[in-house]
């Protein structure tokens with residue numbers, strides 16, 4: 498079963514992933530413009546992008562455990578999953594800046610004064626060097642070992658992203674805690690492997 | 693005695709645009725009636741400009757009613773199964789005539805009127821809603837408030853079999869709210885039974901809910917089953933959940949920010965993807981009517 502799945506996956510071109518991944522925000526934007534995102538399209542867009550980004554980050558984190566424990570090989574997609582996740586976070590940030598908060602002085606205030614925003618921003622900042630080096634040239638320049646060490650930054654980035662979600666909800670809510678648990682579980686898997 | 697805060701708007705005025713000019717005049721007149729001769733400082737006309745009600749769609753599909761789930765669309769999706777008839781409200785505590793008041797019987801005693809109010813959520817979004825209802829003061833008069841009462845406590849129905857959201861302890865159910873007696877008796881404080889001239893949809897708090905337009909929306913407790921007059925500040929759900937973020941008063945105040953976001957501006961629901969944020973008004977634009985109740989109080993302390 499897994500073998501056949503792996504064989505099938507080998508035939509899926511990476512550009513298809515990029516295409517689908519880029520269509521999704523476009524589709525959201527279209528929905529937002531045509532009333533398809535409900536009465537509050539700004540929040541709906543912000544949330545959909547944030548959630549998709551977190552899911553992709555988790556998928557990226559799951560690649561190694563999936564291969565180790567289930568034999569499922571998604572390695573070839575990992576880099577593009579990461580780049581897409583970064584794209585979504587960047588769009589998430591842009592929606593927040595341009596459509597939600599809008600006011601520059603308030604933007605700075607929020608980044609400094611509101612811990613869940615601060616944490617989101619740190620997560621974004623950690624992902625920036627990863628996105629910039631997610632190409633073969635950088636990989637060659639840095640050398641595989643250093644490149645891999647740099648990309649360990651995904652772990653704190655994903656953890657901060659999940660914390661960001663936990664911190665921003667009102668009351669005691671289950672969904673962000675489920676995400677955080679999954680992230681913690683995957684990080685534990687990775688730490689065992691690395692250590 | 694109904695109609696202390698006279699509002700002559702009818703369902704016909706809720707039609708967007710058509711009644712616009714008319715409404716502006718009514719608003720100006722209304723300010724005068726409330727004894728505010730010098731409306732100069734108050735953005736009376738500006739208020740009227742803004743008071744274009746949201747659509748039925750906006751008001752009935754974008755709701756916070758955590759007993760049905762935390763998503764804004766959850767109440768519209770899951771509240772349909774709620775049984776709202778028969779319905780009674782227990783009025784107890786420091787009242788002359790405690791007891792279970794049948795909803796239909798209450799309606800028989802009250803004069804319904806329409807009130808178009810700004811509605812400002814603590815999450816920094818806002819709407820304008822055309823409510824139908826009666827003043828809470830009239831309901832309290834029905835039960836007879838005793839002299840020593842200082843506060844009014846409210847409770848929402850807690851019925852897990854019909855409220856899927858209560859399976860999670862997002863809050864300590866049942867939902868509870870409270871007002872100081874003078875706030876409760878204020879002519880702006882409404883017990884709503886309808887919107888847009890129709891009965892309240894379940895997701896908006898059927899059959900009977902509070903509307904306190906100068907406070908953040910969560911104070912306007914829905915589907916009320918109990919009203920208790922007391923002489924102590926009653927515990928309130930959001931304050932119990934997080935006292936640092938939600939105070940007992942929770943008056944709309946652009947200068948006191950929520951620890952996690954600013955309250956200086958708001959997103960007006962229904963204005964689309966590229967709408968600008970609007971300035972939030974002190975007491976949600978009802979400063980002239982309610983500020984005197986808080987004279988001498990530090991509103992940053994008593995947030």
Ligand code: HEM
Pocket residue numbers: 543544545546547548549550551554586589590593614617618619620621654657658659661662665
């Ligand atoms: C590290 C990458 C990030 C991830 C994975 C992420 C993910 C998320 C998720 C999952 C949500 C909740 C969506 C929902 O409720 O369904 C969210 C909400 C939000 N995020 Fe992020 N986020 C990130 C970075 C940021 C940054 C950098 C900012 C802004 C500086 C930001 C601002 C927000 C805001 C304002 C909300 C909505 C809060 C509200 O409901 O009002 N996020 N994010």
